[in-house]
Amino acid sequence: MDAIVRLDRKRETVVAESSRITARNRVRADARRNRERVLVAARAVFAEHGIDAPMATVARRAGVGVATLYRHFPTRDALVRGAFAQQMETCARALTEALAVPDPWQGFQQLVETVCALQREERGFPAAFVAAFPESMSEEAQSRQRVERDFTTLVRRAQASGALRADFHPSDLVVVLLAHCGLVAALPDDGAASRRLVAYLLQSFRTDPANKPLPPPTALTLRSLPIATDSSRGQRSPRT
Amino acid sequence: MDAIVRLDRKRETVVAESSRITARNRVRADARRNRERVLVAARAVFAEHGIDAPMATVARRAGVGVATLYRHFPTRDALVRGAFAQQMETCARALTEALAVPDPWQGFQQLVETVCALQREERGFPAAFVAAFPESMSEEAQSRQRVERDFTTLVRRAQASGALRADFHPSDLVVVLLAHCGLVAALPDDGAASRRLVAYLLQSFRTDPANKPLPPPTALTLRSLPIATDSSRGQRSPRT
DNA sequence: GTCCAAGCGGACGATCGCGTCCACTTAAGA
DNA sequence: TCTTAAGTGGACGCGATCGTCCGCTTGGAC
Numbered sequence: 001m002d003a004i005v006r007l008d009r010k011r012e013t014v015v016a017e018s019s020r021i022t023a024r025n026r027v028r029a030d031a032r033r034n035r036e037r038v039l040v041a042a043r044a045v046f047a048e049h050g051i052d053a054p055m056a057t058v059a060r061r062a063g064v065g066v067a068t069l070y071r072h073f074p075t076r077d078a079l080v081r082g083a084f085a086q087q088m089e090t091c092a093r094a095l096t097e098a099l100a101v102p103d104p105w106q107g108f109q110q111l112v113e114t115v116c117a118l119q120r121e122e123r124g125f126p127a128a129f130v131a132a133f134p135e136s137m138s139e140e141a142q143s144r145q146r147v148e149r150d151f152t153t154l155v156r157r158a159q160a161s162g163a164l165r166a167d168f169h170p171s172d173l174v175v176v177l178l179a180h181c182g183l184v185a186a187l188p189d190d191g192a193a194s195r196r197l198v199a200y201l202l203q204s205f206r207t208d209p210a211n212k213p214l215p216p217p218t219a220l221t222l223r224s225l226p227i228a229t230d231s232s233r234g235q236r237s238p239r240t
Numbered sequence: 241m242d243a244i245v246r247l248d249r250k251r252e253t254v255v256a257e258s259s260r261i262t263a264r265n266r267v268r269a270d271a272r273r274n275r276e277r278v279l280v281a282a283r284a285v286f287a288e289h290g291i292d293a294p295m296a297t298v299a300r301r302a303g304v305g306v307a308t309l310y311r312h313f314p315t316r317d318a319l320v321r322g323a324f325a326q327q328m329e330t331c332a333r334a335l336t337e338a339l340a341v342p343d344p345w346q347g348f349q350q351l352v353e354t355v356c357a358l359q360r361e362e363r364g365f366p367a368a369f370v371a372a373f374p375e376s377m378s379e380e381a382q383s384r385q386r387v388e389r390d391f392t393t394l395v396r397r398a399q400a401s402g403a404l405r406a407d408f409h410p411s412d413l414v415v416v417l418l419a420h421c422g423l424v425a426a427l428p429d430d431g432a433a434s435r436r437l438v439a440y441l442l443q444s445f446r447t448d449p450a451n452k453p454l455p456p457p458t459a460l461t462l463r464s465l466p467i468a469t470d471s472s473r474g475q476r477s478p479r480t
Numbered sequence: 481g482t483c484c485a486a487g488c489g490g491a492c493g494a495t496c497g498c499g500t501c502c503a504c505t506t507a508a509g510a
Numbered sequence: 511t512c513t514t515a516a517g518t519g520g521a522c523g524c525g526a527t528c529g530t531c532c533g534c535t536t537g538g539a540c
Contacts, residue, residue, distance in 0.1 A: 028537055031487060054527060065489035070529065130426050169457030172440075175423065175433045182422005183415065186370050193415045200412075204444030217409030268507055271517060294497055305519030310499065 035072045037062040042083040046124035051080050051131065077131075084128045091115050092143075095150050105163030108154055109202055112173075116180050120194040126181035165207050176201055192218045275312045277302040282323040286364035291320050291371065324368045331355050332383075335390050345403030348394055349442055352413075356420050360434040366421035405447045416441055432458045 041062035045053045055076065059069040073079035081088075094114040101107035119126045151170055158164035184194050195215040281302035285293045295316065299309040313319035321328075334354040341347035359366045391410055398404035420437060427433050435455040 026486090026538095028486060030537065034488085055529085056527070059489095066529080067490075067531085068488060071487080074529095167457075171458045172436065175437050175458060178426045178433070179419040179423040179437055182425060183419040185422060186418045193418070196412065197415050197419055200441060200444045204440045217407075218411045218415060266508090266516090268516060270507070274518085295499085296497070299519095306499080307501085307520075308518055311517080314499095 031072075034062070034064050034068055038064060038069055038072055038079075039083050042079055043122070043124065046080070046083060046128070047122070051076075051124055051127045055079070080128045080131065084122070084125050087118055087122055087125050088129075090118055092147060094118075095147060095154070099150060099154055103163075104154060104157035104161050105206075108158045108164060108205075111151075111154065112176065112202060113198060115177065116194060116198050119177075119181060120184045120191040123188060126185045130178060130181045163207055164205060168205055172205075189218075192216065271312075274302070274304050274308055278304060278309055278312055278319075279323055282319055283362070283364065286320070286323060286368070287362070291316075291364055291367045295319070320368045320371065324362070324365050327358055327362055327365050328369075330358055332387060334358075335387060335394070339390060339394055343403075344394060344397035344401050345446075348398045348404060348445075351391075351394070352416065352442060353438060355417065356434060356438050359417075359421060360424045360431040363428060366425045370418060370421050403447055404445060408445055412445075429458075432456065 038058065042058050045058045045061050049057065055069060056066055058079070059066045062069070069079070073082055091114075094111055098107035098111035098114075101110060119129060148170070151173060155164065155168060155170050159166055159168065180194065180197060183197055184191070187193050192215065196218060199215050278298065282298050285298045285301050289297065295309060296306055298319070299306045302309070309319070313322055331354075334351055338347035338351035338354075341350060359369060388410070391413060395404065395408060395410050399406055399408065420434065423437055424431070424434050432455065436458060439455050
């Protein structure tokens, strides 16, 4: 494998394509450490300045050079995906767990609440979730298809049990998640608004609206909104 | 008024401050025309590339120079506000009209649906709505206070009539609008998702869920999402 | 200890958007 | 028609971000 054309710059690519399998274990310790540092820094910076924050800011926060960052994550998308891979996996796992819950409605409810809680707790994750959707939720198309099939199964079961309204459509999950993403992205606060929205939506999904008490209302008024202050504006056009 | 200090550069400012009232009618015809052109172009460009689109793009689309644009709208915020002032006024008017509807629940429902329809139809407006919230919905703090008071009145009435659930809080309107903004911003499509969300929420706001049929579900699946395609990515990081 | 390539950092040129400045154009009153 | 200042356009300087390039450092095999 070493006899292949060595046009200097091509070298790296060739190695990457041909011998990554054998080199897997030969990744330098400092490289692995730096990669991890970058991911931690990326989550912090993205949470603070939004996922459009300058790559250099992430690098500085991580204590590495920009080149190091670009080597590990050639594009911003790759970095975003890397930074929130864990959260994405948790989402996927939540679905599996939901299917395992005996009462299908409880499973359904738990799934929605878990995913929304995840979005509300990790700042920057909602934006990443929305931006990377087609590729995300899992790495490959096949896996995505499985997620879809599993969720449909969950919906069918919950409807069969009589708890989930018959006209709920699996695509409504996307609607809920995107709306929720928008809400938490606009309101980086304690999550009261998020909880409130989720409670409302879950109630309207039930066949029998048992009318459980809602979580407490938010302190929002039309005039005392934390939006468009310097901090949240930074979400859109970040500075160093 | 002409005898005031004329330090060359100060001139414009002085005139603006002292004689704008008399000059109101003396605005040149071409200036007014250009202003209008800029507004039209701004709406088009914002709809296409998001409200972060380069100012130069708006100017080019309007067929004017950048200086002209900056003269009429010194900041991006001013331009955004100008571009969507009409929509903002429509929102405010919708509240007044909702109060005039005999059945308070119908008024409430109509208000939510009107505002959401507006957000869904004018691309770029949702982002402007969220970004400019504290200043928007009306020009002055006093006016904002009136909006808040009127909406609270509407809510009280609807609750007294028994149709709106007692634990609905006026701040929930903010929650609904922000969530809806997020949804339509993420999904620049035909509005099916928006209608679906609004219907769900309105149902969960009712005391007696008459369970009217929902609007048709969206065609969304977990894998065939129009998000993160080139067109919607342009919403976030616009190019010329 | 020696070696060497994987890995590293930071400088650098390119690109882009911003907002100002200034010389020119033109609307509109006399 | 003449005058004039309001209005215009585009070039330009500035600063920020991008992603690459290249010489140096260091992990780890021997």
